Amino acid sequence: MENLCSRWSVTLIFFIILLTSIHLIYTQLFLHLTINFDNIKLKKSPQLPLRFNSDGTFKILQVADMHYGQGLITRCRDVSPSEFKYCSDLNTTRFVKRLIEIEKPDFLAFTGDNIFGSSTPDAAESLFKAFQPAIESGLPWAAVLGNHDQESTMNREELMTLISLMDYSVSQVNPFVQNLSGQRERALLTGIDGFGNYNLSVHGPYGSLFSNFSVLNLFFLDSGDRATVEGRRTYGWIRESQLNWLRGFSQADQDEHGECNHFGGSPLTRKTPPAPALGFFHIPIPEIRQLYYQKVIGQFQEAVACSSVHSGVLKSLVSMKNVKGVFIGHDHNNDFCGNLDGIWFCYGGNTGYHAYGKVGWVRRARVVLVELSEKEKSWTGVQKISTWKRLDDELSSKIDEQVLWDQNSEK
Numbered sequence: 001m002e003n004l005c006s007r008w009s010v011t012l013i014f015f016i017i018l019l020t021s022i023h024l025i026y027t028q029l030f031l032h033l034t035i036n037f038d039n040i041k042l043k044k045s046p047q048l049p050l051r052f053n054s055d056g057t058f059k060i061l062q063v064a065d066m067h068y069g070q071g072l073i074t075r076c077r078d079v080s081p082s083e084f085k086y087c088s089d090l091n092t093t094r095f096v097k098r099l100i101e102i103e104k105p106d107f108l109a110f111t112g113d114n115i116f117g118s119s120t121p122d123a124a125e126s127l128f129k130a131f132q133p134a135i136e137s138g139l140p141w142a143a144v145l146g147n148h149d150q151e152s153t154m155n156r157e158e159l160m161t162l163i164s165l166m167d168y169s170v171s172q173v174n175p176f177v178q179n180l181s182g183q184r185e186r187a188l189l190t191g192i193d194g195f196g197n198y199n200l201s202v203h204g205p206y207g208s209l210f211s212n213f214s215v216l217n218l219f220f221l222d223s224g225d226r227a228t229v230e231g232r233r234t235y236g237w238i239r240e241s242q243l244n245w246l247r248g249f250s251q252a253d254q255d256e257h258g259e260c261n262h263f264g265g266s267p268l269t270r271k272t273p274p275a276p277a278l279g280f281f282h283i284p285i286p287e288i289r290q291l292y293y294q295k296v297i298g299q300f301q302e303a304v305a306c307s308s309v310h311s312g313v314l315k316s317l318v319s320m321k322n323v324k325g326v327f328i329g330h331d332h333n334n335d336f337c338g339n340l341d342g343i344w345f346c347y348g349g350n351t352g353y354h355a356y357g358k359v360g361w362v363r364r365a366r367v368v369l370v371e372l373s374e375k376e377k378s379w380t381g382v383q384k385i386s387t388w389k390r391l392d393d394e395l396s397s398k399i400d401e402q403v404l405w406d407q408n409s410e411k
């Protein structure tokens with residue numbers, strides 16, 4: 001009798017183990033291996049073209065140098081010893097979310113070193129974590145690469161491709177060219193250096209005279225990573241092919257605006273000036289060094305780490321005539337704006353907690369506000385461009401507010 005009982009319990013235990021194993025194999029393995037067609041989704045795209053709000057404003061948040069690693073396990077750099085223990089990449093995430101909440105921007109521009117390649121074994125995962133606040137916000141956003149993004153498992157082309165496919169991203173791997181035969185087809189421009197060169201136009205508010213026209217142009221350039229020139233290591237630079245493209249599209253834009261009345265019966269018959277343009281890239285140009293001897297707004301606390309190659313970027317930008325501001329990153333301890341030949345060059349300042357910085361100098365980000373002018377109760381072209389920074393301190397302090405351009409003072 002006793003014998004029979006123990007044989008029963010052994011059989012019972014055997015069945016329990018067998019069923020548990022089958023269940024585990026099913027849930028842990030089988031479900032992961034089958035393709036669930038319900039989960040396949042298309043990229044979520046924001047409404048394009050970008051557009052001014054009905055109150056005539058368009059606000060851009062610049063996020064520089066997030067230097068994202070793996071998230072919670074990636075420690076902060078250059079914070080005080082007391083802050084170190086509870087500080088990780090998640091502080092960067094929190095800060096970017098807070099910036100979006102406080103400023104309510106219309107557009108986010110990430111100016112490179114979004115991820116810090118050498119701190120992550122998986123570039124794609126790191127990118128998704130870094131851009132999570134942007135993706136969750138549902139706001140249109142764009143990014144360029146810095147010199148550290150590709151130091152992991154993806155090259156620059158792969159990174160820009162993935163970034164361009166993320167939800168609400170309006171980033172492009174490279175510019176499209178309109179097929180000359182007037183077709184709607186667009187082809188990727190070839191023969192341009194780098195990955196992440198593109199332009200975006202911002203149209204006037206719905207219902208305004210300018211609702212079908214660009215009143216503000218945004219352009220993005222790949223400033224490269226590193227290079228060896230005459231045996232010496234230096235940073236990348238913006239190449240002639242990129243400047244050629246930039247001058248080309250600014251010329252096209254000016255021709256369009258110069259062509260007189262394309263406003264379909266509008267009272268505007270005189271020539272309108274070309275829409276102002278704002279540029280975004282990562283590595284500063286050598287000319288920015290001159291600003292050390294000029295009055296700047298913000299802090300100049302670090303040598304400008306630019307390329308040894310002078311490729312004439314400033315000259316090209318000046319020749320375009322409509323460039324009012326350029327926004328860069330790379331030197332985390334600089335957050336100033338300075339003017340060179342009529343164009344403002346502004347650093348974003350340090351946003352990332354895993355990025356090097358200065359203990360006691362709080363993380364920050366730049367905001368750019370563009371406002372239209374109002375004539376006869378209708379919005380017309382851009383009136384004013386201003387900027388300030390937000391700090392990641394207790395009060396989210398707003399500092400260094402300044403006007404970059406005002407149409408009235410230009411005349």
Ligand SMILES: *[C@@H]1O[C@H](CO)[C@@H](O)[C@H](O)[C@H]1NC(C)=O
Binds near residue numbers: 087091
């Ligand atoms: C990082 O985030 C944690 C959790 O919110 C916070 O306690 C800590 O003060 C933050 N550290 C810094 C340096 O902001």
Ligand SMILES: *[C@@H]1O[C@H](CO)[C@@H](O)[C@H](O)[C@H]1NC(C)=O
Binds near residue numbers: 180181187
């Ligand atoms: C325009 O597109 C057509 C059809 O795709 C192609 O055959 C033609 O070569 C294109 N033209 C240019 C200038 O790219």
Ligand SMILES: *[C@@H]1O[C@H](CO)[C@@H](O)[C@H](O)[C@H]1NC(C)=O
Binds near residue numbers: 200201249250252
């Ligand atoms: C970029 O500029 C060119 C030339 O002005 C224009 O044809 C094109 O539509 C612009 N692209 C975007 C996305 O605005």
Ligand SMILES: *[C@@H]1O[C@H](CO)[C@@H](O)[C@H](O)[C@H]1NC(C)=O
Binds near residue numbers: 211212263264
């Ligand atoms: C803009 O284009 C739309 C669609 O083609 C048209 O209905 C509208 O009247 C245009 N608006 C202006 C101000 O030209």
